[in-house]
Amino acid sequence: MSSILINVLVVVFSISEDKLRVLLTPSQLPLAEHPFGTFSRTMGGEKEGGEAWSLPGEPVRADESLDDAASHAVAPHVDRRQAYLEQLYTYGGPERGGPGGRLVSVAYFALVPAHALTQGGPPEGGWFPLHGLPALAEDHAGIIAYALRRLRYKLEYSAAGFQLLPEEFSLSELQHTYEIILGEKLDKRNFRRRILEAGVIEPTSRRRSGEGRPARLYHYRPDAVAEIRARRLFP
Amino acid sequence: MSSILINVLVVVFSISEDKLRVLLTPSQLPLAEHPFGTFSRTMGGEKEGGEAWSLPGEPVRADESLDDAASHAVAPHVDRRQAYLEQLYTYGGPERGGPGGRLVSVAYFALVPAHALTQGGPPEGGWFPLHGLPALAEDHAGIIAYALRRLRYKLEYSAAGFQLLPEEFSLSELQHTYEIILGEKLDKRNFRRRILEAGVIEPTSRRRSGEGRPARLYHYRPDAVAEIRARRLFP
DNA sequence: CCAAAAGTGTTTGCTCTACACCCATGG
């Protein structure tokens, strides 16, 4: 009976140049570090036999929690403020992994504000726009698609978008973030009313000057209740 | 570096005697079967040093998927029709497990109709009402609480309740199921209108006679879209 | 014919949506 290996994979979202992007690493790199050797080899899916890209990941060490492992997997790419992390799904089909053993991957998604990225991006790997991903290893394309669905869904009933912005932000910036992720224009007045009624952000006394009238800055209320109640099918 | 073991745990819900119930097994039993020996020993939480109960679970074998492992874990307790299974969350704190090694548990929840249970319940273990659970091993109480939250939430935006009923059922029976799980009375006319508008169940030509006027029977439409759209925070 | 459960519409209030103009600052 061969053993089963566990790693975490993280779909790290960030916004730059008005595009929602995902962090990818070349398939070989993070795997070489693994104590069991290369266990997540590319298995078809790439267009021309070339290099496939992978989601950043990390084997789970015996003394760390899954959440910690996910944090560590993104740590090299994120600066001061901690990324928002949420467990997504665990992929464990018997076909996953390679000769080194079967692999179960606990997938997370992360939201990191652009300013918190290490300058110029990670040493290896890069930020790819969601529409324009390279060939991906194994089932990673499906994992990204699922993460995007969850992210969009999350935005519809919560105010999670601010996790992609600096600590203080204007409502226009927040709306812009939502529009990029949801891929549609939103009404300014309705957006403002609803996001404020949700009560998860509150105004600061600061304003930001730039072009035009200065914008009031807002920040997250850590004491807020996180989620707006979804439409109930029954009363 | 010690290895990490993986199992699945399943929160199996069923309704009997007008109560929502969860299947539990005595802590020792299923663990003895594990190739690595007892790795999920009771760790505090039980009231009087007595036996703690556990969620049914099963180690993940090298050749089966996580979903299959979850199916197998409930298979001894369920009859013909397959239980509805959904992956819930993966618990992987470093404190989990025991001397045999660290344990990562992929939790599922299952809905099984009362008629599909093996008569008289499983040979060992039992169906406990949610309000009246015995002392539970490890973090299992928290897992059950989370499963219940997910189940209630699911009912609010889907018609998942029929998974706890026989293949054909009346709308009154379905409403009764919802009331038991949500813990509140529902309006009969609104319930019927909404559940039918959702389009996931449809009438059959059969009726069931009993006390009073016979009820039209309904069944699930397997081709239906599964989920009603949640209230969008933004247009 | 009586008891028991099934079945059926309408009105009211609220929430969502669409929509256009004035404000404050920097250059």
Next chain:
DNA sequence: CCATGGGTGTAGAGCAAACACTTTTGG
């Protein structure tokens, strides 16, 4: 004073909630 983005309210439509009586069968 002009260009730029920030900020604000309301009317109409669609959806959800509350509510009571008639119908069908078995005993």
